[in-house]
Amino acid sequence: MRIDELDAKIVRLFTEEQRMSVLEASRLLKVARATVQARLDRMTGNGVIGRWVPQPEPRAFGFPVVAFCFLTINQDLGHDAVSKALGDIPEVIEVHTVSGDSDLLARVAARSNSDLQRVLDIMMATRAVVRSSTVIVLNTHFEGRTLPLLEAAART
Amino acid sequence: MRIDELDAKIVRLFTEEQRMSVLEASRLLKVARATVQARLDRMTGNGVIGRWVPQPEPRAFGFPVVAFCFLTINQDLGHDAVSKALGDIPEVIEVHTVSGDSDLLARVAARSNSDLQRVLDIMMATRAVVRSSTVIVLNTHFEGRTLPLLEAAART
DNA sequence: GCGATCCTGAGCAGAATGCGCAGTGCATGT
DNA sequence: ACATGCACTGCGCATTCTGCTCAGGATCGC
Incomplete structure (x- = not known):
């Protein structure tokens, strides 16, 4: 599925600040709220965003x-x-x-x-x-770091 | 950190239905809304809930x-x-x-x-x-499945 | 040119959130 | 037995967000 930079920016916003609301995100990105809603619905619908749940550590x-x-x-x-x-x-x-x-x-x-x-x-x-x-495992440097890959895919 | 069954039930609710609201969760679990809020704040604060973000797949x-x-x-x-x-x-x-x-x-x-x-x-x-x-990897049977472990820890 | 698709800005009712507060039950320590 | 601390409760209030709808405009491929 095709990802564009707006998709990646939306995911980045909600990743960096999990208290982000759709309304606030639309303000920061200077797009309509319905657009952010639609992008999120599309990405969750086709599995680009797989899980959006509290991950116990x-x-x-x-x-x-x-x-x-x-x-x-x-x-x-x-x-x-x-x-x-x-x-x-x-x-x-x-x-x-x-x-x-x-x-x-x-x-x-x-x-x-x-x-x-x-x-x-x-x-x-x-x-x-x-x-x-x-x-x-002696030391975990990072894990679950899929956002950079999403952003790389958005640029192509 | 100590986890009890209520903690585990809260995490399970928000895991199984990511559109769950704190209010709805408090109704289902028959506890006060403030209690669910406090548990979530505590668990996110001390890292039991690590990330609660859209995970790109x-x-x-x-x-x-x-x-x-x-x-x-x-x-x-x-x-x-x-x-x-x-x-x-x-x-x-x-x-x-x-x-x-x-x-x-x-x-x-x-x-x-x-x-x-x-x-x-x-x-x-x-x-x-x-x-x-x-x-x-030829086939992924499951991954990121930490909820059962949290529930096991809650029972002890 | 034309249709399909996406984005926009707006509105509205309903719902959830953040916050505060007093009261209560329970365990702990003295 | 008593005081203390702590978590849970039930309530209210103002603010904010969501879900939904709709008409108009922009863009793109054919």
């Missing part, structure tokens, strides 16, 4: 440890069944099927490094996971 | 390919300088310092598999990255 409520786990799964079950089983574990934040040596890549949160061990054990206990290889 | 505006890149960096520069250099590339969505064989883990978006090659070349061209090993 695990590190802020007792889960400061993040790790990425490469999983080799039980092929008898299939990817979907395994990802469903992993979905029942609240510590599992994210699951992808990936290329390469492993089958799945999962992002998990934990209370501590030893608690991470507990989470890994839970994953193995589902019998869906045969082998796992874990990489621990 | 790269796949919806021309970047359907996602990959995770393990990077070995030029040690002379240091992690921060390298992550800053990577931050200038809009296709780089996320950067972590990680344990294990590699130094950094980056999530990148691209227009296609061959476009991914272009992005990798840009990263290498910064001279900050010495070696890279890439895993392509």
Whole structure:
């Protein structure tokens, strides 16, 4: 879908100041309020704006440890069944099927490094996971930074 | 920070229906409006609710390919300088310092598999990255799913 | 030229917000 | 038992925003 600079500016405004109102945004951008409304409706409608919700931050409520786990799964079950089983574990934040040596890549949160061990054990206990290889995140420089890409797409 | 069930219910309401108003939420939960306001202020204040912004979805505006890149960096520069250099590339969505064989883990978006090659070349061209090993995401089962963890934390 | 599409400025009723305030229930510490 | 602090409650008020509509004007492709 085509994005123009106005779209990007609207998203930037609502990103930088989440108390922004549609009316206020229209004033700042010097366009009609209905225009901002229409752009937002269009972008939310076709998925350019996926989620616009309060994102709980695990590190802020007792889960400061993040790790990425490469999983080799039980092929008898299939990817979907395994990802469903992993979905029942609240510590599992994210699951992808990936290329390469492993089958799945999962992002998990934990209370501590030893608690991470507990989470890994839970994953193995589902019998869906045969082998796992874990990489621990030591420092997050940034994440979820999709706005620059949107702005780059707007300029083309 | 301590989270209780009311906190989790509030976040769930605003997550499932993003047009939810504070007033409507207070009616549904049968608590005073001021209580919902106070809980939201508290959670946004101490970071439990990190971002509450429109999240652009790269796949919806021309970047359907996602990959995770393990990077070995030029040690002379240091992690921060390298992550800053990577931050200038809009296709780089996320950067972590990680344990294990590699130094950094980056999530990148691209227009296609061959476009991914272009992005990798840009990263290498910064001279900050010495070696890279890439895993392509074939299918995303879920991501950003932190609400179940918040609810689990609320029950303890 | 002509239609389709988008933007504009305006209006209006309804709803939500920000703010303040006094009262109440509950746990804590003395 | 009592005082203190804290969170929740229910209420009201002025202000602001939203959702919706509509007619007119600009732009673009054909």
